[in-house]
Amino acid sequence: MDKTWNNSLNHASTNNGLDTGNDDVLLEVRNLKKYFPLRGGVFSRVQGWIKAVDDVSFDVYRGETLGLVGESGCGKTTTGKCILRLEQPTSGSVLFEGKDVLSMTSEELRTLRREMQIIFQDPYGSLNPRMTVGDIVGEAFVIHGTASGHERARRVEELLKVVGLSPYHARRYPHEFSGGQRQRIGIARALALRPKLIICDEPVSALDVSIQSQILNLLNELQDDFQLTYIFIAHDLSVVQHISDRVGVMYLGRLVELTDSETLYSSPKHPYTQALLSAIPVPDPDHKKKRIVLEGDVPSSLEPPSGCSFHTRCSYCQDICREVRPEWREIEEGHFIACHLAE
Amino acid sequence: MAAVSNQAPGQLDQNFGGDALTLKPESYMSMVWRRFRRHKLAMAGLCFLLLMYLVAVFAPYIATQSYRHTDPPNRLQAPSQEHWMGTDNIGRDLFSRVIWGSRISLSVGFVAAGVAVLLGTVIGALAGYFGGAIDNILMRFTEIVMSFPTFFLLITIVSIVERSIFNIMLVIGLTSWPGLARMVRGQFLSLREQEFVLAARALGASNARIIFRHILPNAMAPVIVSATLRIGGAILTESGLSFLGLGVQEPFPSWGNIINTGRTFLRQAPWITAFPGIFIFLTVLSFNYVGDGLRDALDPRLKD
Numbered sequence: 001m002d003k004t005w006n007n008s009l010n011h012a013s014t015n016n017g018l019d020t021g022n023d024d025v026l027l028e029v030r031n032l033k034k035y036f037p038l039r040g041g042v043f044s045r046v047q048g049w050i051k052a053v054d055d056v057s058f059d060v061y062r063g064e065t066l067g068l069v070g071e072s073g074c075g076k077t078t079t080g081k082c083i084l085r086l087e088q089p090t091s092g093s094v095l096f097e098g099k100d101v102l103s104m105t106s107e108e109l110r111t112l113r114r115e116m117q118i119i120f121q122d123p124y125g126s127l128n129p130r131m132t133v134g135d136i137v138g139e140a141f142v143i144h145g146t147a148s149g150h151e152r153a154r155r156v157e158e159l160l161k162v163v164g165l166s167p168y169h170a171r172r173y174p175h176e177f178s179g180g181q182r183q184r185i186g187i188a189r190a191l192a193l194r195p196k197l198i199i200c201d202e203p204v205s206a207l208d209v210s211i212q213s214q215i216l217n218l219l220n221e222l223q224d225d226f227q228l229t230y231i232f233i234a235h236d237l238s239v240v241q242h243i244s245d246r247v248g249v250m251y252l253g254r255l256v257e258l259t260d261s262e263t264l265y266s267s268p269k270h271p272y273t274q275a276l277l278s279a280i281p282v283p284d285p286d287h288k289k290k291r292i293v294l295e296g297d298v299p300s301s302l303e304p305p306s307g308c309s310f311h312t313r314c315s316y317c318q319d320i321c322r323e324v325r326p327e328w329r330e331i332e333e334g335h336f337i338a339c340h341l342a343e
Numbered sequence: 344m345a346a347v348s349n350q351a352p353g354q355l356d357q358n359f360g361g362d363a364l365t366l367k368p369e370s371y372m373s374m375v376w377r378r379f380r381r382h383k384l385a386m387a388g389l390c391f392l393l394l395m396y397l398v399a400v401f402a403p404y405i406a407t408q409s410y411r412h413t414d415p416p417n418r419l420q421a422p423s424q425e426h427w428m429g430t431d432n433i434g435r436d437l438f439s440r441v442i443w444g445s446r447i448s449l450s451v452g453f454v455a456a457g458v459a460v461l462l463g464t465v466i467g468a469l470a471g472y473f474g475g476a477i478d479n480i481l482m483r484f485t486e487i488v489m490s491f492p493t494f495f496l497l498i499t500i501v502s503i504v505e506r507s508i509f510n511i512m513l514v515i516g517l518t519s520w521p522g523l524a525r526m527v528r529g530q531f532l533s534l535r536e537q538e539f540v541l542a543a544r545a546l547g548a549s550n551a552r553i554i555f556r557h558i559l560p561n562a563m564a565p566v567i568v569s570a571t572l573r574i575g576g577a578i579l580t581e582s583g584l585s586f587l588g589l590g591v592q593e594p595f596p597s598w599g600n601i602i603n604t605g606r607t608f609l610r611q612a613p614w615i616t617a618f619p620g621i622f623i624f625l626t627v628l629s630f631n632y633v634g635d636g637l638r639d640a641l642d643p644r645l646k647d
């Protein structure tokens with residue numbers, strides 16, 4: 001990788017005090033809710049609400065990777081979109097470096113776009129098939145008027161090199177690339193504005209296993225070189241295990257457990273986390289683990305179960321679980337959980 | 344963030360330079376053209392249409408007589424050396440009239456389809472992109488226009504407004520956009536949720552940029568196909584109107600009003616109807632084949 005280029009790009013941010021360590025909160029999400037109206041009937045009246053994200057709170061520290069895990073449809077993408085205001089949340093607050101994202105004017109929001117970016121899951125749907133790779137990666141410079149002409153072309157070439165592509169790829173169209181290469185193009189696009197936070201929405205789920213680790217390695221390198229903070233979304237605990245500093249587990253639009261990876265993987269407290277972990281195959285044959293099988297289907301987020309939304313599938317379920325929604329509380333320092341029985 | 348696998352970062356690029364990259368970069372247009380060329384009927388249609396447009400442009404040089412030169416003694420002559428397509432009921436040379444008539448039919452198609460595409464795209468795009476109340480209002484309006492029987496609406500309007508060629512083109516265009524609007528709306532609805540559009544929004548792109556740079560170029564393929572088919576439709580509509588005596592007025596010829604003249608003399612002089620009929624048929628057929636060819640060439644799902 002081109003070191004001089006990295007240095008020149010890093011220059012701006014090294015003065016920003018990025019080395020203050022993990023105590024520095026970059027993003028604060030509080031009581032975030034996103035309800036989608038479900039319309040139907042003759043006059044398309046609202047017949048109910050899909051609670052895609054239902055009262056989610058967490059912090060993201062500068063320089064860390066926060067894994068966000070949960071089954072399909074549990075609201076991970078919606079959470080990400082709300083943070084970026086690609087989706088207007090129903091309520092709650094999102095503070096980026098102390099600035100309230102949700103009350104920003106469109107002008108303030110444009111400035112914020114340079115700080116937060118997103119990498120998508122689908123390597124095919126995330127690149128405009130009618131634009132060249134150069135135009136895709138360089139679009140940020142056009143929108144923000146930060147570089148034009150030769151300067152833009154040069155910056156695009158540098159970005160392509162940084163993600164492991166060649167400068168001559170800039171003239172080609174997305175359909176000429178493989179899935180892994182396309183994902184690199186998406187990463188280059190997200191990097192163009194030198195953001196502080198990148199939301200990686202299942203960036204490797206659609207790729208072959210052999211390609212997955214290449215992309216994860218690239219993201220890992222970029223995090224060091226560009227002092228990036230990641231929110232890394234995945235539907236499977238095994239993917240985020242190695243790359244996350246902390247992991248949050250979501251179920252039906254709610255966070256159920258959040259703590260540092262080591263604690264989460266060695267001593268999970270929430271029954272749902274335990275069930276998810278027990279489903280991961282363990283390479284060591286001596287390591288006997290009881291497999292907890294989750295019974296039943298994920299209930300609909302249209303009418304989530306009362307009380308603890310996991311109670312329909314939880315083997316520890318008590319009366320209180322059916323009636324009272326468990327509070328999101330910190331049981332040990334940095335270990336958050338929503339379960340009546342955890343202590 | 345810990346290392347993910349035992350693969351050294353330097354090995355990352357090993358499997359590059361593979362299949363796709365050895366190809367020469369090919370622009371979108373040249374790819375479409377390459378795929379279109381394989382469609383034999385579409386190519387034949389395209390050649391015929393190009394020929395017809397040349398004929399229309401150079402009509403004064405091709406026609407052997409003036410389209411309004413009458414010669415009553417030589418009325419209802421069968422095709423001959425002198426009159427290649429025969430003469431009509433007042434002795435006008437049919438070949439000359441059919442050649443001049445191509446100007447009307449071909450330009451009616453283009454202008455009417457152009458008006459329909461413009462209206463349909465703007466209305467469909469606004470409805471699909473902004474959704475909500477805008478969508479509701481525009482779509483109800485579209486449904487109202489759609490629910491009128493088009494041809495009767497046309498006849499009514501044409502009998503109210505001044506019957507100039509331009510008005511007829513406009514009226515045909517103004518009554519044929521709703522289908523297009525619905526199609527464009529559908530395209531916008533699905534495209535605006537695509538990840539590349541979200542990515543553009545995340546970069547801070549304006550609505551205008553998203554619509555014109557990201558969504559429209561991806562929504563245009565079916566619009567172009569449908570516009571091509573619509574040109575054929577508009578030509579037929581104009582012929583129909585002229586056939587009913589509501590279209591282009593005598594003595595100026597259009598294929599439709601030549602047929603209208605020939606109707607009365609179908610037994611004595613079938614050639615009056617036959618020749619313009621054949622031209623309408625071939626032109627509309629050509630537009631349909633070209634439309635089919637474009638549909639296949641533009642469809643991104645069909646690989647080569």
Ligand SMILES: Nc1ncnc2c1ncn2[C@@H]1O[C@H](COP(=O)(O)OP(=O)(O)OP(=O)(O)O)[C@@H](O)[C@H]1O
Pocket residue numbers: 036037050051052070071072073074075076077078079235301
């Ligand atoms: N625009 C929308 N309108 C209505 N419902 C929506 C919309 N977007 C998402 N939903 C619903 O919200 C819920 C959460 O969706 P979301 O895409 O956030 O899930 P996810 O965790 O990212 O799932 P996946 O792993 O499949 O990507 C789902 O039930 C989904 O159907």
Ligand code: SF4
Pocket residue numbers: 270271272308309310311312314315316317318321326338339340341342
């Ligand atoms: S609150 Fe009750 S139902 Fe919910 S996870 Fe804890 S024990 Fe299970």
Ligand SMILES: [Mg+2]
Pocket residue numbers: 076077078201
């Ligand atoms: Mg998702």
